[in-house]
Amino acid sequence: xxxxxxxxxxxxxxxxxxxxxxxxxxxxxxxxxxxxxxxxxxxxxxxxxxxxxxxxxxxxxxxxxxxxxxxxxxxxxxxxxxxxxxxxxxxxxxxxxxxxxxxxxxxxxxxxxxxxxxxxxxxxxxxxxxxxxxxxxxxxxxxxxxxxxxxxxxxxx
Amino acid sequence: xxxxxxxxxxxxxxxxxxxxxxxxxxxxxxxxxxxxxxxxxxxxxxxxxxxxxxxxxxxxxxxxxxxxxxxxxxxxxxxxxxxxxxxxxxxxxxxxxxxxxxxxxxxxxxxxxxxxxxxxxxxxxxxxxxxxxxxxxxxxxxxxxxxxxxxxxxxxxxxxxxxxxxxxxxxxxxxxxxxxxxxxxxxxxxxxxxxxxxxxxxxxxxxxxxxxxxxxxxxxxxxxxxxxxxxxxxxxxxxxxxxxxxxxxxxxxxxxxxxxxxxxxxxxxxxxxxxxxxxxxxxxxxxxxxxxxxxxxxxxxxxxxxxxxxxxxxxxxxxxxxxxxxxxxxxxxxxxxxxxxxxxxxxxxxxxxxxxxxxxxxxxxxxxxxxxxxxxxxxxxxxxxxxxxxxxxxxxxxxxxxxxxxxxxxxxxxxxxxxxxxxxxxxxxxxxxxxxxxxxxxxxxxxxxxxxxxxxxxxxxxxxxxxxxxxxxxxxxxxxxxxxxxxxxxxxxxxxxxxxxx
Numbered sequence: 273x274x275x276x277x278x279x280x281x282x283x284x285x286x287x288x289x290x291x292x293x294x295x296x297x298x299x300x301x302x303x304x305x306x307x308x309x310x311x312x313x314x315x316x317x318x319x320x321x322x323x324x325x326x327x328x329x330x331x332x333x334x335x336x337x338x339x340x341x342x343x344x345x346x347x348x349x350x351x352x353x354x355x356x357x358x359x360x361x362x363x364x365x366x367x368x369x370x371x372x373x374x375x376x377x378x379x380x381x382x383x384x385x386x387x388x389x390x391x392x393x394x395x396x397x398x399x400x401x402x403x404x405x406x407x408x409x410x411x412x413x414x415x416x417x418x419x420x421x422x423x424x425x426x427x428x429x
Numbered sequence: 430x431x432x433x434x435x436x437x438x439x440x441x442x443x444x445x446x447x448x449x450x451x452x453x454x455x456x457x458x459x460x461x462x463x464x465x466x467x468x469x470x471x472x473x474x475x476x477x478x479x480x481x482x483x484x485x486x487x488x489x490x491x492x493x494x495x496x497x498x499x500x501x502x503x504x505x506x507x508x509x510x511x512x513x514x515x516x517x518x519x520x521x522x523x524x525x526x527x528x529x530x531x532x533x534x535x536x537x538x539x540x541x542x543x544x545x546x547x548x549x550x551x552x553x554x555x556x557x558x559x560x561x562x563x564x565x566x567x568x569x570x571x572x573x574x575x576x577x578x579x580x581x582x583x584x585x586x587x588x589x590x591x592x593x594x595x596x597x598x599x600x601x602x603x604x605x606x607x608x609x610x611x612x613x614x615x616x617x618x619x620x621x622x623x624x625x626x627x628x629x630x631x632x633x634x635x636x637x638x639x640x641x642x643x644x645x646x647x648x649x650x651x652x653x654x655x656x657x658x659x660x661x662x663x664x665x666x667x668x669x670x671x672x673x674x675x676x677x678x679x680x681x682x683x684x685x686x687x688x689x690x691x692x693x694x695x696x697x698x699x700x701x702x703x704x705x706x707x708x709x710x711x712x713x714x715x716x717x718x719x720x721x722x723x724x725x726x727x728x729x730x731x732x733x734x735x736x737x738x739x740x741x742x743x744x745x746x747x748x749x750x751x752x753x754x755x756x757x758x759x760x761x762x763x764x765x766x767x768x769x770x771x772x773x774x775x776x777x778x779x780x781x782x783x784x785x786x787x788x789x790x791x792x793x794x795x796x797x798x799x800x801x802x803x804x805x806x807x808x809x810x811x812x813x814x815x816x817x818x819x820x821x822x823x824x825x826x827x828x829x830x831x832x833x834x835x836x837x838x839x840x841x842x843x844x845x846x847x848x849x850x851x852x853x854x855x856x857x858x859x860x861x862x863x864x865x866x867x868x869x870x871x872x873x874x875x876x877x878x879x880x881x882x883x884x885x886x887x888x889x890x891x892x893x894x895x896x897x898x899x900x901x902x903x904x905x906x907x908x909x910x911x912x913x914x915x916x917x918x919x920x921x922x923x924x925x926x927x928x929x930x931x
Contacts, residue, residue: 276597276862283604290607293622300619307891308884310617314610317603324600331596351653359652360854363829367846370837379834383826390652392822405827409834412463418474419838 277329284325291318358389375421379406433781434557437789440486441797449491450794454802457498462506463835467515468499469761476768485772486787490794492765497549497798500702500744501806504541504737509534509817510828512644512835516635516874517702517740520710522643523867524725524732531728534814539672540730541737542806544684548738549799551688552695552745556792560749570697572885573895577905579879582704583872584912585711595916598868605872606879608633614877616884628844637836637849638873642866644832645853650860651825680734683713691739695746702743703874709739745795752776752788
């Protein structure tokens with residue numbers, strides 16, 4: 273089965289679960305008399321979604337004709353999948369570190385680390401660039417716009 | 430009226446007000462380039478500054494400058510790194526980003542600037558001429574018509590979808606609508622479908638979803654496929670702004686049509702720049718010739734010019750209900766309304782009579798803002814486009830960083846970033862399977878509005894009979910159904926004729 277059909281199966285599961293929670297939605301007592309309920313549109317949507325999923329899954333030949341997409345799954349081996357996964361992990365780590373470690377340190381670390389993963393070895397350029405980028409954005413966001421970003425690690429602020 | 434225009438011209442051309450326009454445009458452009466800070470947030474941030482100025486005309490002129498600048502800045506990030514920070518520039522990235530990838534970033538930015546300029550200019554002229562008359566027509570649009578308009582917008586998605594992709598595009602639209610129902614809405618009393626996750630109580634945020642669907646997959650593809658990042662800068666094309674005569678001839682009618690259509694959509698309260706840009710794109714794609722249709726989505730200059738012109742014209746149009754009726758048609762104009770009231774100006778039918786200086790100088794300064802914007806930005810474009818020639822090892826970390834921080838500063842919430850990365854990986858897989866991602870985002874943006882208007886119409890009429898009782902609603906709904914049925918029917922017919930040919 274092609275990947276797009278597997279994804280349609282995943283969507284079907286989501287739609288069924290969503291439909292279940294829409295049809296069993298706990299209405300508040302006074303809502304029962306309303307014409308339009310919180311679950312009116314969700315119920316309709318889940319039914320439509322299930323129908324569309326079934327069309328994608330059951331349509332005999334692959335629904336996609338060649339749409340001229342420049343991304344091809346068949347040469348996945350040529351792609352740098354491992355590197356990409358490491359980058360995704362780095363983003364997750366950055367998200368979790370942003371608050372406790374502080375904006376400046378975690379951003380510089382993130383920029384240098386992702387540069388390193390991508391193959392940049394000239395740290396004497398990368399580190400100043402990262403420091404400058406983090407500093408400029410922090411200054412813009414915190415000082416000019418007044419949106420709070422904790423700049424320093426938890427033990428310093 | 431002529432006296433009024435002269436009054437506005439004299440007021441707008443004073444040194445203070447000209448400085449305000451220039452300052453506003455510059456601030457807007459540069460902050461607007463950061464994905465995650467759209468016109469709404471920038472104007473909100475600038476309000477204290479504007480109030481400190483004291484003079485209502487000068488303050489409003491500054492804010493209008495910021496507004497225009499921010500919209501142009503938003504198009505820049507859509508074109509260069511596929512990161513639309515505002516719903517109104519999502520359609521810009523459909524063709525703007527492919528152009529940038531072909532090494533024509535400079536040209537794409539120039540077309541965007543020129544289309545925006547024309548859209549804004551036409552909008553300003555129409556605003557001067559028709560503001561009072563249009564405001565009464567806009568009031569004829571009730572929630573039933575808005576609902577029908579959303580349906581047209583959503584079914585226009587079938588027009589975005591390529592050959593044989595209609596079902597998938599519709600499926601993605603419905604998924605977007607489903608995501609829009611998560612969290613609290615204005616209509617009901619409790620958050621829905623949050624799966625017990627506290628951070629979903631206010632629903633998915635637009636910025637997070639836009640970054641996850643467009644910017645993040647693109648950055649990940651740049652990592653996976655190093656050849657993709659290579660730009661042909663051998664002949665210095667990337668900085669080249671030149672638009673050939675043939676290209677100018679191709680986009681001129683597009684810009685003219687979309688400026689007017691965008692303005693009219695912008696006038697209706699609640700529709701705004703987002704719908705104007707999507708509809709503009711869909712309309713131009715449908716009326717283009719067959720060969721040109723294949724170009725759409727792959728770097729068509731028409732596909733870039735249409736949403737940009739429509740978007741800017743609609744922004745100008747949205748000032749009509751604000752200035753003449755005191756009804757804000759969009760989030761941004763709602764914030765402007767707040768600023769006006771803080772400055773002791775009451776927008777409404779009496780504004781034109783009581784405060785003609787304010788009314789006219791704002792309109793004239795919109796036009797000046799457009800001129801200033803294009804004078805400031807055309808010379809800057811080569812440098813902005815040059816950003817793409819930064820080596821890959823530096824560019825990708827910064828794209829990822831801006832994507833993440835754009836979602837973070839909106840919410841100040843680290844969970845948002847985890848959601849962003851999760852959705853981004855999901856979107857990447859969807860791209861592998863050839864699912865179009867734009868319909869999901871469009872469904873998400875229009876979903877909330879659609880449900881609100883539908884509920885209001887149902888509550889008003891105690892049922893769904895408004896669908897056939899109101900002629901305008903019925904017409905719009907028929908157009909919507911036709912938009913979905915047409916591509917399916919056309920495909921079936923072409924398949925039959927192929928079979929006959931065998």
